[in-house]
Amino acid sequence: MLRKRTFSGGVHPPQCKITAHLPIEEVPPPPQVVIPLQQHLGAPAEPLCQVGDAVKIGDKIGEAKGFVSVPCHASISGTVKAVEPRLHPLGGRVLSVVIENDGKGEVSSSVAPDPDYMDCSPDELRARVREAGLAGMGGAAFPTHVKLSPPPTKPIDTLIINGAECEPYLTSDHRLMLEQPREILAGVQVIQKILGCKRVVIAIEDNKPDALATMRKTVSELGNRYEVISFRAKYPQGAEKQLIKAATGREVPRGGLPMDVGCLVHNVGTAKAIYEAVALRKPLVERVVTVTGPGVRTPKNLRVPLGTSFAHLFAHCGGLTEDAGKIIMGGPMMGIAQFSDEVPVIKGTSGIVVLSQRESRVAEPQVCIGCARCVDACPMKLVPTHIQTLVRHERFAAAKDYGLLDCIECGCCAFVCPAKIPFVHLMKYGKLKVYQLERAAAPKSA
Amino acid sequence: MEKERFLSASPHLSDAESIPKIMYGVVLSLLPAAVGAVYFFGLKALWIMLVASAAAMASEAAVQAIMRKKITVADGSALVTGILLAFNVPASVPLWLPAIGAVFGTVVGKHAFGGLGYNPMNPALLGRAFMLASWPTSMTVFTVAPRGGSLCGIDPATISALQIDAVTQATPLKLLKVARGVLAHPSAADPTSYASYAKAMGALYDSYGNLFWGRVGGCIGETSAFLLLVGALFLLYKRYIGWKIPVSYLGTVALLSWAFAGTDGLFSGKPLFHLLSGGVMLGAFYMATDMVTSPVTFRGRLLFGAGCGVITMVIRLIGGYPEGVCYSILLMNLTVPLLDRHTRPRILGEKK
Numbered sequence: 141m142l143r144k145r146t147f148s149g150g151v152h153p154p155q156c157k158i159t160a161h162l163p164i165e166e167v168p169p170p171p172q173v174v175i176p177l178q179q180h181l182g183a184p185a186e187p188l189c190q191v192g193d194a195v196k197i198g199d200k201i202g203e204a205k206g207f208v209s210v211p212c213h214a215s216i217s218g219t220v221k222a223v224e225p226r227l228h229p230l231g232g233r234v235l236s237v238v239i240e241n242d243g244k245g246e247v248s249s250s251v252a253p254d255p256d257y258m259d260c261s262p263d264e265l266r267a268r269v270r271e272a273g274l275a276g277m278g279g280a281a282f283p284t285h286v287k288l289s290p291p292p293t294k295p296i297d298t299l300i301i302n303g304a305e306c307e308p309y310l311t312s313d314h315r316l317m318l319e320q321p322r323e324i325l326a327g328v329q330v331i332q333k334i335l336g337c338k339r340v341v342i343a344i345e346d347n348k349p350d351a352l353a354t355m356r357k358t359v360s361e362l363g364n365r366y367e368v369i370s371f372r373a374k375y376p377q378g379a380e381k382q383l384i385k386a387a388t389g390r391e392v393p394r395g396g397l398p399m400d401v402g403c404l405v406h407n408v409g410t411a412k413a414i415y416e417a418v419a420l421r422k423p424l425v426e427r428v429v430t431v432t433g434p435g436v437r438t439p440k441n442l443r444v445p446l447g448t449s450f451a452h453l454f455a456h457c458g459g460l461t462e463d464a465g466k467i468i469m470g471g472p473m474m475g476i477a478q479f480s481d482e483v484p485v486i487k488g489t490s491g492i493v494v495l496s497q498r499e500s501r502v503a504e505p506q507v508c509i510g511c512a513r514c515v516d517a518c519p520m521k522l523v524p525t526h527i528q529t530l531v532r533h534e535r536f537a538a539a540k541d542y543g544l545l546d547c548i549e550c551g552c553c554a555f556v557c558p559a560k561i562p563f564v565h566l567m568k569y570g571k572l573k574v575y576q577l578e579r580a581a582a583p584k585s586a
Numbered sequence: 587m588e589k590e591r592f593l594s595a596s597p598h599l600s601d602a603e604s605i606p607k608i609m610y611g612v613v614l615s616l617l618p619a620a621v622g623a624v625y626f627f628g629l630k631a632l633w634i635m636l637v638a639s640a641a642a643m644a645s646e647a648a649v650q651a652i653m654r655k656k657i658t659v660a661d662g663s664a665l666v667t668g669i670l671l672a673f674n675v676p677a678s679v680p681l682w683l684p685a686i687g688a689v690f691g692t693v694v695g696k697h698a699f700g701g702l703g704y705n706p707m708n709p710a711l712l713g714r715a716f717m718l719a720s721w722p723t724s725m726t727v728f729t730v731a732p733r734g735g736s737l738c739g740i741d742p743a744t745i746s747a748l749q750i751d752a753v754t755q756a757t758p759l760k761l762l763k764v765a766r767g768v769l770a771h772p773s774a775a776d777p778t779s780y781a782s783y784a785k786a787m788g789a790l791y792d793s794y795g796n797l798f799w800g801r802v803g804g805c806i807g808e809t810s811a812f813l814l815l816v817g818a819l820f821l822l823y824k825r826y827i828g829w830k831i832p833v834s835y836l837g838t839v840a841l842l843s844w845a846f847a848g849t850d851g852l853f854s855g856k857p858l859f860h861l862l863s864g865g866v867m868l869g870a871f872y873m874a875t876d877m878v879t880s881p882v883t884f885r886g887r888l889l890f891g892a893g894c895g896v897i898t899m900v901i902r903l904i905g906g907y908p909e910g911v912c913y914s915i916l917l918m919n920l921t922v923p924l925l926d927r928h929t930r931p932r933i934l935g936e937k938k
Contacts, residue, residue, distance in 0.1 A: 468596075499598075526882075
């Protein structure tokens with residue numbers, strides 16, 4: 141038997157994919173949505189509407205400012221109630237547009253299908269992707285059109301469609317592959333046309349045999365020459381650099397980007413959104429969210445208008461249990477804990493996991509006993525225990541030499557640590573200090 | 587929202603392992619050899635283990651109380667030190683000796699450096715080195731023969747046929763050391779003793795079974811390779827130790843003893859004999875693999891084990907002691923920061 145494709149390092153957290161068999165449900169429209177004008181990496185969008193404006197689904201309410209930025213659109217029809225800073229799931233308050241639902245569900249006239257979309261030039265396709273406000277839907281939310289615009293010196297020969305979904309609990313990509321494989325593959329064709337890349341790999345972990353079979357079948361039905369490859373289920377199989385290594389054997393250079401080795405990685409959800417953006421001219425106004433975890437009474441996969449509050453989704457999932465302790469946006473390995481359930485679903489919200497009180501408690505960190513589990517687990521082949529020691533001693537330059545900036549914050553080291561050292565926290569802090577020190581040391585421009 | 591929610595940095599899941607779990611796992615893995623020690627050397631062995639463990643735990647609690655630190659004696663690490671130290675003394679020692687060794691190992695070897703996680707050297711081995719230096723006679727004269735066997739490991743019936751005194755007094759490694767001295771210079775030795783030593787060596791090499799099961803003289807916890815391997819398999823299964831250090835340690839010992847430890851020139855040695863005798867098994871699986879005092883990198887661990895193997899064999903073959911496990915590991919402990927620094931793995935994407 142062939143050796144399963146994978147990378148070195150990584151961990152095996154319990155999978156808990158309890159929603160894997162549940163079809164995606166439409167969530168009832170929320171009474172109001174809060175749409176932050178920054179849902180992506182890069183510059184925030186500028187508001188295009190005022191309080192009292194009437195908006196329809198797909199109307200642009202925020203204009204992109206700069207190249208690394210995307211616009212935002214109304215996800216329900218109704219009236220703008222406020223344009224003000226609101227709580228954001230990534231922390232702090234961000235300028236947001238609050239829309240009250242009028243219950244009519246009217247769609248903007250700009251949403252108009254274009255059956256001849258494949259005749260468009262790559263530039264036109266890219267422009268439509270940008271206009272639709274697309275940002276990576278796997279979680280990191282990098283503006284999609286930027287990824288689709290590699291410089292001519294860095295040709296892309298391999299497109300990897302990421303359906304690994306290695307985070308425990310999350311099943312939104314899994315369900316999407318089962319329910320909308322044709323839309324995903326149509327999106328892949330668009331990306332292929334934009335980039336002109338020959339090889340297309342659809343990467344799925346082997347714990348989703350049904351998704352593998354569905355994608356394989358659809359690929360052959362459509363007569364596409366895409367490789368649907370099974371990867372070993374191991375966290376973080378879906379991390380960009382690890383996926384590229386496993387799929388092609390290439391290593392993204394330190395501090396470099398996938399395009400440096402001729403690769404590009406897009407999430408399956410992004411591929412589907414690309415299809416909708418160019419073929420239906422439909423902006424990104426909704427996404428699939430897995431609402432799950434022991435703290436949720438009835439876990440579900442939901443199709444949700446962006447800006448819907450977590451609380452609305454919980455209400456639709458039978459509410460939270462008495463025992464609910466921690467609300468996480470994203471998966472339990474890399475997600476971000478929330479102190480309020482009033483935060484909205486954004487473009488990068490792949491799931492909401494609610495843990496029980498017991499699981500939520502943070503053990504008191506102890507001293508490192510040098511067991512080397514973190515070293516064996518690190519998918520970047522760092523020595524996390526040494527880096528955390530250097531960060532604690534404020535030796536940031538030395539920590540950088542040890543690869544602090546190469547850390548992808550996947551959390552494998554913290555997961556396996558018997559001393560419960562908060563590695564990811566220390567890595568983030570160390571990176572922040574390195575950037576601060578480098579900025580302070582850089583010559584000041586007048 | 588009315589209910590308070592927990593907040594923390596990712597990841598929000600954690601493996602079930604903890605430091606106490608690992609330490610008590612090690613204690614569990616030592617139980618077969620501990621039971622074996624009592625079987626082979628009698629109740630005295632039990633007392634030695636109890637005294638050493640109690641002394642290690644009591645001194646840890648006392649140091650932490652005096653320094654107004656959190657008392658962590660329940661985490662099991664002091665217990666591990668106590669048992670391992672007890673394993674490293676002969677059954678004939680007075681009971682105050684392991685007590686003093688355990689206190690020294692815990693206080694000087696561990697807490698003088700900041701406690702668990704900060705000690706550069708294995709506390710149990712440091713305690714043993716201290717006892718060896720201060721009370722050499724008590725530590726190196728073996729007088730208690732194991733149940734069902736003899737001090738040197740040769741079957742009692744065979745010994746009486748051999749008619750040499752040295753055989754009845756020595757442990758296998760000591761016998762080998764003396765015999766090699768005689769056999770390596772046939773012209774200088776008187777023919778009678780040459781012949782009897784040659785016969786003794788033959789009998790020694792025929793007694794692998796005794797060495798393997800533990801019917802041989804030595805420190806109470808190190809004699810039975812079998813019982814130590816049972817515990818080691820458990821540790822490997824639970825991933826509390828890795829294969830790198832034991833394999834490189836034992837491999838180096840095997841290679842060097844095959845090459846240099848024979849009496850008929852190069853490559854006439856018996857690797858199995860060196861692997862089974864003395865404290866190599868105990869050292870390779872339980873002491874060199876001590877998490878705190880061994881490297882964390884892949885190549886670092888291989889080099890560490892190989893270094894232990896080289897020093898062990900240098901001491902056994904050239905040094906003044908018949909046994910070199912303790913000092914080899916202590917010396918290699920001191921190289922750990924250096925090994926770790928120079929064996930950092932190549933970061934993914936780093937230029938080769």
